Amino acid sequence: xxxxxxxxxxxxxxxxxxxxxxxxxxxxxxxxxxxxxxxxxxxxxxxxxxxxxxxxxxxxxxxxxxxxxxxxxxxxxxxxxxxxxxxxxxxxxxxxxxxxxxxxxxxxxxxxxxxxxxxxxxxxxxxxxxxxxxxxxxxxxxxxxxxxxxxxxxxxxxxxxxxxxxxxxxxxxxxxxxxxxxxxxxxxxxxxxxxxxxxxxxxxxxxxxxxxxxxxxxxxxxxxxxxxxxxxxxxxxxxxxxxxxxxxxxxxxxxxxxxxxxxxxxxxxxxxxxxxxxxxxxxxxxxxxxxxxxxxxxxxxxxxxxxxxxxxxxxxxxxxxxxxxxxxxxxxxxxxxxxxxxxxxxxxxxxxxxxxxxxxxxxxxxxxxx
Numbered sequence: 541x542x543x544x545x546x547x548x549x550x551x552x553x554x555x556x557x558x559x560x561x562x563x564x565x566x567x568x569x570x571x572x573x574x575x576x577x578x579x580x581x582x583x584x585x586x587x588x589x590x591x592x593x594x595x596x597x598x599x600x601x602x603x604x605x606x607x608x609x610x611x612x613x614x615x616x617x618x619x620x621x622x623x624x625x626x627x628x629x630x631x632x633x634x635x636x637x638x639x640x641x642x643x644x645x646x647x648x649x650x651x652x653x654x655x656x657x658x659x660x661x662x663x664x665x666x667x668x669x670x671x672x673x674x675x676x677x678x679x680x681x682x683x684x685x686x687x688x689x690x691x692x693x694x695x696x697x698x699x700x701x702x703x704x705x706x707x708x709x710x711x712x713x714x715x716x717x718x719x720x721x722x723x724x725x726x727x728x729x730x731x732x733x734x735x736x737x738x739x740x741x742x743x744x745x746x747x748x749x750x751x752x753x754x755x756x757x758x759x760x761x762x763x764x765x766x767x768x769x770x771x772x773x774x775x776x777x778x779x780x781x782x783x784x785x786x787x788x789x790x791x792x793x794x795x796x797x798x799x800x801x802x803x804x805x806x807x808x809x810x811x812x813x814x815x816x817x818x819x820x821x822x823x824x825x826x827x828x829x830x831x832x833x834x835x836x837x838x839x840x841x842x843x844x845x846x847x848x849x850x851x852x853x854x855x856x857x858x859x860x861x862x863x864x865x866x867x868x869x870x871x872x873x874x875x876x877x878x879x880x881x882x883x884x885x886x887x888x889x890x891x892x893x894x895x896x897x898x899x900x901x902x903x904x905x906x907x908x909x910x
Contacts, residue, residue, distance in 0.1 A: 623647075637666045644676065653684040674701035675711045682714075687821065687881075688832050688855055690718040709735055716752070717855065723837060725756045732756075755852045795862045795895045797850035802871045804843045805906035808886040812905075815840050817877045820903070822849060822861055823868045825892045833861050841873075843905075866894040871903040885909040 623646065630639045644659035657680040664673045678694040678701075690698075695718050701711045712735040719727035732753050739746040757763070800820060804812065818841040822834040834853035838845065849869070851860045861867060872887035881887070888903040 619650075634662075635666055637663055640666065641673070641676075644680070648676075648680060648683075651683075653680055656680045657684050669704065671701035671705035671708050671711065674698065675708055675714065678714060679710065687819075688835070689721055690714065694718075707738060709738060712738075713749070720756065721835065721837065723839070725760050729753055729756050729760075759852070797848040798867075798869075798893060798895065798897070799900040800847050800849055800869060800871075801900050801902055802841070802843060802845045802847070802888070803902070803904045804873075804886065805904060808873070808905045808908070809843065811884075811908075812843075812873055812886065813875065815877070817874045818845070818871065819874060820847065820849065820853075820869065820871050822853060823870075823890075824864055825866060825868045833859065833864065833867060839877075846900075862895065864895065866892055868892045869901055869903060871905060872909075873905055881909050883909055 623643070626639065626643055626646075630636055630643065633639065640659050640663040644656045644663060647653075647656035647659060657677070660673060660677040660680050664670070664677050667673055674697045678690065678698055681694055682688055682690060695715070698711050698715050698718070702708050702715065705711070712731050716728040716731035716735070719725070719731060732749050736746060736749050736753065739749065802818065802820065818836075818838040820836040820838075821832045822836075823832045832855065834849065834855055836847060836849060836853050838847075849861065851862050854860045868890050869892075870888055870890040872881060872885055874882070875884050876882055885908070886905040887907050887909060888905050889907065891901055891903060893901050
């Protein structure tokens with residue numbers, strides 16, 4: 541923990557110190573960028589060579605026991621001081637685009653998404669046609685929201701960003717997510733295939749995108765990429781390579797999905813109109829902060845409804861539902877079709893269930909949103 545805090549503290553201090561040299565196009569920029577990365581490395585090297593790094597893990601010799609959270613609190617206080625210094629500089633130079641972007645990315649790294657969103661809104665005002673700002677702003681909105689849905693305004697912003705910069709990879713990824721959320725799997729595949737063509741073949745990112753494309757194609761009843769060339773028809777070298785690329789078999793006892801039955805109380809059934817949309821939201825246990833792990837969307841559901849929640853419902857390929865030991869499930873009927881909860885919607889109680897459980901989870905729509 542010490543090394544993480546020390547590295548972050550030195551890096552942020554260097555950023556704050558050399559930020560003025562990064563403004564504008566001057567010959568000082570390369571030197572400033574080099575110093576930002578070299579100073580933290582030099583500081584850590586000097587400490588390991590001259591200091592006493594082995595003392596980090598030794599107990600203190602004082603009679604009073606330190607507070608368990610003292611170290612973390614001190615590190616957080618240092619980072620807060622540095623962020624405060626950056627905010628003070630921005631108060632003096634409110635049109636400093638690079639400063640606002642630095643602040644936004646720092647806050648987003650610390651998962652302080654609402655604050656990061658505020659900083660990105662300022663950056664977007666300063667540079668309204670910057671594709672990077674548009675995409676970062678949209679991503680911050682997703683993480684700052686309670687349902688993780690990409691709204692109409694954000695979709696329009698993403699489309700504009702990709703129009704200005706067709707190589708905007710995160711923009712293409714998020715547009716695919718937006719299409720999948722709307723039930724347009726063909727549109728999602730189209731966006732992700734455009735993104736895949738820009739990635740290094742075989743890279744972890746390309747494999748992640750290909751997995752999402754395969755899952756969407758499977759839902760559409762299309763063949764997936766792994767089944768294009770039969771193993772028997774391949775040459776020995778090709779067969780060996782293809783076998784290495786094939787997905788590993790599911791281990792015995794691993795999670796294959798959670799069965800869920802959604803029902804409705806009599807009061808809810810009498811007030812659910814035709815064309816309503818059912819959302820089954822998957823979150824980590826605890827307060828609902830940021831986007832959910834996954835969402836299943838069903839238009840005009842017939843209740844009771846039996847579904848199986850699986851990794852195909854994950855919102856992000858790198859954040860699969862199966863990576864969690866337990867999840868919290870909740871069903872909601874949206875009368876307007878919007879993913880955001882609104883007055884009049886009907887929802888179930890949230891149920892926390894371990895992924896190792898084999899029983900069907902019962903969710904009953906019996907609570908009306910005020």
